Amino acid sequence: MPELPEVxxxxxxxxxxxxxRRIVGVWTSGKPQTFKSPETEIAAALTGAKIQSVRRVGKxxxxxxxxxxxxxxxxxxxxxxGRLLVCTPEMPVAPHTHAVLTLDDMREVRFVDxxxxxxxxxxxxxxxxxxxxxxxxxxxxxxxxxHYTGPGREPLTIPLADFVALFRNRRTPIKAALLNQSLxxxxxNIYADEALFRARIRPTRQAARxxxxxLAKLRTALIAVLRQAIQLGGxxxxxxxxxxxxxxxxxxxxxxxxxxxxxxxxxxxPIKRITLAGRGTHFCPTCQR
DNA sequence: ACTATGTCCTGCGAGC
DNA sequence: TGCTCGCAGGACATAG
Numbered sequence: 115m116p117e118l119p120e121v122x123x124x125x126x127x128x129x130x131x132x133x134x135r136r137i138v139g140v141w142t143s144g145k146p147q148t149f150k151s152p153e154t155e156i157a158a159a160l161t162g163a164k165i166q167s168v169r170r171v172g173k174x175x176x177x178x179x180x181x182x183x184x185x186x187x188x189x190x191x192x193x194x195x196g197r198l199l200v201c202t203p204e205m206p207v208a209p210h211t212h213a214v215l216t217l218d219d220m221r222e223v224r225f226v227d228x229x230x231x232x233x234x235x236x237x238x239x240x241x242x243x244x245x246x247x248x249x250x251x252x253x254x255x256x257x258x259x260x261h262y263t264g265p266g267r268e269p270l271t272i273p274l275a276d277f278v279a280l281f282r283n284r285r286t287p288i289k290a291a292l293l294n295q296s297l298x299x300x301x302x303n304i305y306a307d308e309a310l311f312r313a314r315i316r317p318t319r320q321a322a323r324x325x326x327x328x329l330a331k332l333r334t335a336l337i338a339v340l341r342q343a344i345q346l347g348g349x350x351x352x353x354x355x356x357x358x359x360x361x362x363x364x365x366x367x368x369x370x371x372x373x374x375x376x377x378x379x380x381x382x383x384p385i386k387r388i389t390l391a392g393r394g395t396h397f398c399p400t401c402q403r
Numbered sequence: 404a405c406t407a408t409g410t411c412c413t414g415c416g417a418g419c
Numbered sequence: 420t421g422c423t424c425g426c427a428g429g430a431c432a433t434a435g
Contacts, residue, residue, distance in 0.1 A: 194428055229412050
């Protein structure tokens, strides 16, 4: 399932291939749950627009487009099985294709999603002039200036003090807290398990009970594992592929994820699997305390 | 405000 | 071999 490293790989790949191209046509499948914004709005906003950039925010791909000096952000969340592919027209259209953007060089950006947990939407950066001057009553500075910033903090850049503060007073297991996108966004099941293993912390530990030292270790481990995964093009479990349909390699480096019963690569103890927060959770009962 | 659980959806693999 | 059935999970809704 695409998490931060996979989404980053895809966004970078699509960016390199389509930046500067104009969208000349938009087709959508009509499957209602795929579209968080009405399909008519998506088509209207993107048709004729020029692609400025494609980047990652959390697990979301943000395609920024410009049309008559108006910026629009097309948000693509891949869910579990979503793919974003840059294709030539003669390539066969995969089953479960839900959106196709035709570019001015006839190539196509295709969104394919068999399981339909993915979501497409339009985000319009609000110009400050248009926002009513009422936002003084919001207790915390939310996303004020408009461009999409996601629900939580970026794991790769969050300072240690902020990272530690995220987990203060959280009684939920640390694994569940890592999966909470309104705290850190971008971390999913694979990298939560892998980071906790590298930090030698049990997924079941209550977040608020972790020491500052343990949280520092966790942050370092998380950043390291995400960076390494990005370098290897992500983890291809189930059917993840990048913008060209190429698989990643980080699954070969997994130390616990989907290694139930196999020996721990550090101590040889069989990797244990439990269910936590409704998710398969893998850890080494010896190494992780 | 926080926490836990159910729901969506389809492909695949285990088991018979 | 061929079938059924249960599981996988990210985000959101709902309930406590």
